[in-house]
Amino acid sequence: MKNLRKEFPVLSNNTYLNTASSGLLYDSLLEFRQEHDLDFLIGGSLFRDSQQIFFNNVRKTIAAFFGSSDTNVVLTPNFSLGFNTILSGVDKNKKVLLLDEDYPSINFAVTSKGFNVCYATIDATVEQNIEDAIQKHQPDIFAFSLVQYINGIAIDLDFLTQLKAKYPNVLFIADATQFCGTRAFDFNASGIDILGCSGYKWLLGGYGNGFMLFNHNVLDQITPSLYIDAAAKTNYDPSYTSLQARFECGHLDTFNFGSLQYSLNFLNKIGISIIEEHMNTLSDYAKSEFTKLNLLEESVLKRQRHSTIFNIKGDQELHLHLKKHHIITSLRGPGIRISLHFYNTKEDIKKLSDVLYRYR
Known part of the structure; x- marks a missing residue:
């Protein structure tokens, strides 16, 4: 999956966690x-x-x-x-x-x-x-x-x-x-x-x-x-x-x-089963990291399986703080929405978690 990231120019300068708002344009498209x-x-x-x-x-x-x-x-x-x-x-x-x-x-x-x-x-x-x-x-x-x-x-x-x-x-x-x-x-x-x-x-x-x-x-x-x-x-x-x-x-x-x-x-060509496996791994990892930081609502914590969309506790100030660190997210509902696709990695989630931890 990491090799595929080269197809997406946005990723060279940003940690893009916003597919739920818009998927990315890529070179071959x-x-x-x-x-x-x-x-x-x-x-x-x-x-x-x-x-x-x-x-x-x-x-x-x-x-x-x-x-x-x-x-x-x-x-x-x-x-x-x-x-x-x-x-x-x-x-x-x-x-x-x-x-x-x-x-x-x-x-x-x-x-x-x-x-x-x-x-x-x-x-x-x-x-x-x-x-x-x-x-x-x-x-x-x-x-x-x-x-x-x-x-x-x-x-x-x-x-x-x-x-x-x-x-x-x-x-x-x-x-x-x-x-x-x-x-x-x-x-x-x-x-x-x-x-x-x-x-x-x-x-x-x-x-x-x-x-x-x-x-x-x-x-x-x-x-x-x-x-x-x-x-x-x-x-x-x-x-x-x-x-x-x-x-x-x-x-x-x-x-x-x-x-x-x-x-x-x-x-x-990538394989939808490969994409699904990768995204399940990312979802589980993100949920674990966000749980450690006490960022998720109770309804999500109680669910056995989850999608690749999360809403973490935060406000406009935090949203702007993430943006300054080139982490792209959305303000939605009560917090900040994080959404992951196959071009995301555990390193993306680690970067977000580190910024969140220091902000707190």
Whole structure:
């Protein structure tokens, strides 16, 4: 992994612990992007003549990476646009279960549209809280982040699979933006009905790209009947009227989605299982170090497994102090968010711990 750090110029002068805010641009991706625009420069409209084949290949790459069918992959500029499109096709009388303090792109999107909402608490027993809430409130939809953006609490995937088997009529919609790219994942075996992701964090795809994965026939359930009826009565090309077209309206950007495809292939070359193993080691080490310094909330300490996102005790003054030492983090919620990717090392965590120790 250390050799791969040379791909990321930011790391030469900084200890970058902020992937949860933005993944990094790297040298070979920059080369791809420059070549892409050069081809556009000299080809003009000829460059776009094969765009349908190009985007079909992007869908196939996404499907292969996440264990889905490419016919069930929808391309979207980001998770939020895809999620709001989903909600616009759902009956507002449906009851939606949310996690309290989950990402605003989920919670505000749901509450602002007038859905009947209920909540489960995010703490050390979040899985039990979710099941209790489903039993009590009997929601039609459960919308949630797989990994919480503030403190990094991650919902157990085996639990979700078992929960879906127990409540097959509840529609599971997951935001995986803080998850995809951190470990191997098989969407078809997950129990999740719809999974969405923006590509600019752990997938290293840059901004302006994302995707939604749908289980078989789910698109039919979330498409308004008026849309389906109107599409059946027209002779327009399916690219304007299909169920996917509601999400992919207008021109998609070959630059952005090409960047996502390039990065998925980049991660594949490293090996997602190797990335997962490295990140598990980093997570365990970071949790141990932060525990020694009494920096973690009780809910995280009680969890057996954790993601690579941590929220440590601290304020704006400490955040600026870290920045002066070229340690890049984010202020989030009650403290300072630390987030790790495969380009991070134990030495990065040691440097952070040393600075924190001296600051205290």
